[in-house]
Amino acid sequence: MATLFKDVLMLDGDRKRADRGHILVSKGRIQSLMDVSATPPAADKVVEGGGRMAVLPGFVNAHTHAAMVLLRGLGEEAPLMEWLQKKIWPVEAKLTPEHIYRGTASAILEMLATGTTCFADMYFEMDGVAQASLDAGIRCALCRGITDGVAGPDGERKIEASIRDGLRLFEKWHGREGLLTVQLGPHAPYTVPLDDMKKIVALARERGVGIHFHFMETEWETDYIRRELNMTPDDYLRETGVLDTVGTTLAHGVWMDPDRADDLDMSKVTIVHCPQSNLKLGSGVMPLDRWLDINVGLALGTDGASSNNRLDMWGEMRSAALLHKGVTRNPTSVPALDVLRMATFEGARAFGFVNKGLIREGWMADLVLVDLDQPHYVGVNEDNLAAAIVYAGSSADVRGTMVNGKWLYLNGAWPTLDRDEILAKAREARGAITA
Ligand SMILES: [Zn+2]
Numbered sequence: 001m002a003t004l005f006k007d008v009l010m011l012d013g014d015r016k017r018a019d020r021g022h023i024l025v026s027k028g029r030i031q032s033l034m035d036v037s038a039t040p041p042a043a044d045k046v047v048e049g050g051g052r053m054a055v056l057p058g059f060v061n062a063h064t065h066a067a068m069v070l071l072r073g074l075g076e077e078a079p080l081m082e083w084l085q086k087k088i089w090p091v092e093a094k095l096t097p098e099h100i101y102r103g104t105a106s107a108i109l110e111m112l113a114t115g116t117t118c119f120a121d122m123y124f125e126m127d128g129v130a131q132a133s134l135d136a137g138i139r140c141a142l143c144r145g146i147t148d149g150v151a152g153p154d155g156e157r158k159i160e161a162s163i164r165d166g167l168r169l170f171e172k173w174h175g176r177e178g179l180l181t182v183q184l185g186p187h188a189p190y191t192v193p194l195d196d197m198k199k200i201v202a203l204a205r206e207r208g209v210g211i212h213f214h215f216m217e218t219e220w221e222t223d224y225i226r227r228e229l230n231m232t233p234d235d236y237l238r239e240t241g242v243l244d245t246v247g248t249t250l251a252h253g254v255w256m257d258p259d260r261a262d263d264l265d266m267s268k269v270t271i272v273h274c275p276q277s278n279l280k281l282g283s284g285v286m287p288l289d290r291w292l293d294i295n296v297g298l299a300l301g302t303d304g305a306s307s308n309n310r311l312d313m314w315g316e317m318r319s320a321a322l323l324h325k326g327v328t329r330n331p332t333s334v335p336a337l338d339v340l341r342m343a344t345f346e347g348a349r350a351f352g353f354v355n356k357g358l359i360r361e362g363w364m365a366d367l368v369l370v371d372l373d374q375p376h377y378v379g380v381n382e383d384n385l386a387a388a389i390v391y392a393g394s395s396a397d398v399r400g401t402m403v404n405g406k407w408l409y410l411n412g413a414w415p416t417l418d419r420d421e422i423l424a425k426a427r428e429a430r431g432a433i434t435a
Contacts, residue, residue, distance in 0.1 A: 002026035008049035013341025018385040025365040028404035052373040058117025058366035059313035060347025063251040063272040063301030067103030099429040101128035106426035112409040114395035115368035141351030143185030183210035210247030217252035258290040270297030270350035275319040277303030289333035299347035336390035369400035
């Protein structure tokens with residue numbers, strides 16, 4: 001089935017300005033892009049843009065824990081360790097595989113409604129995340145969070161079992177239906193012993209699997225690496241081998257020092273900026289403006305809904321673009337177009353999705369339709385669309401979200417999903433874990 005976007009403004013992170021024209025989508029791909037002066041071809045479905053609709057690449061939420069929507073609002077505004085130890089971990093211990101599926105399904109509704117077509121997820125019981133993503137038809141880059149722990153009754157260290165589970169997930173789900181990629185997810189330097197981290201990195205390289213982990217989220221982590229491991233954060237990246245591994249994604253990087261990057265080749269690494277989670281947890285502000293000058297991948301993520309509390313990439317884009325201007329007292333730092341590129345193409349590339357994240361012929365038809373016929377878009381044109389989206393826009397402007405050329409969200413509804421059933425099951429799960 002072919003869909004024609006007629007007379008729309010198209011924008012992606014590789015264009016200096018938006019183009020006005022037509023987009024023909026069929027067989028899951030962007031088949032052709034035409035100037036507005038061209039006669040549009042026939043199609044089964046036509047979206048009449050009238051010059052007042054924008055089409056963007058679907059957003060890629062490059063770091064989240066989707067099922068944590070079930071924990072949203074627990075322990076608000078508590079200090080980090082108290083929040084984790086008293087509110088989050090005891091409830092997480094009650095989560096069953098069924099809960100993970102239900103929570104993820106609910107998070108997917110939320111992400112689709114805000115224009116996200118792909119998310120990178122680290123949690124546990126990841127078969128539920130994979131299945132919920134396939135059932136919804138959304139793209140997902142998933143990894144099991146690997147952590148150390150006490151040995152089991154058979155004497156096996158918990159970390160051995162979780163590494164094995166990570167590899168099992170790769171074998172089972174990687175590449176499924178073109179929607180899923182799987183990474184290894186050593187949780188963080190302070191939850192995974194150094195030797196195990198080296199082993200995981202070696203395994204990843206041997207098998208061509210990506211790695212996704214939390215790195216330098218809080219200032220405390222710098223002290224930990226110095227004190228406990230007797231090295232600098234740079235040594236850590238070098239000695240574990242992650243810099244030489246294709247497809248390494250570091251979540252947060254708040255306390256990484258871009259000045260040190262001169263000595264490191266960061267070209268194979270992507271850092272995922274999570275501005276709202278870092279603000280809410282009081283972790284600090286990563287110097288994004290300086291990283292933009294360095295040869296490193298930079299993507300955007302929400303982190304889990306317990307520390308954000310939204311899974312809305314529009315909020316991350318706006319925060320990223322505003323925050324650094326304020327901190328550096330420089331209105332030219334972190335341009336809107338760079339932020340749009342981070343929120344789309346860079347995230348897709350980091351997790352091994354090819355031909356996704358730009359509006360180009362032959363690329364995947366993972367697209368967001370944005371309604372510009374709103375008061376806050378009066379005066380929008382090809383030149384200022386990126387700024388309009390980032391500074392004036394919001395997810396309330398999303399009219400449709402398409403993955404592989406198929407509408408998964410359209411005009412306030414999810415045509416292929418049973419919204420009421422998904423929400424009822426999510427509420428039930430929330431009740432069970434907080435009872
Ligand atoms: Zn996280």
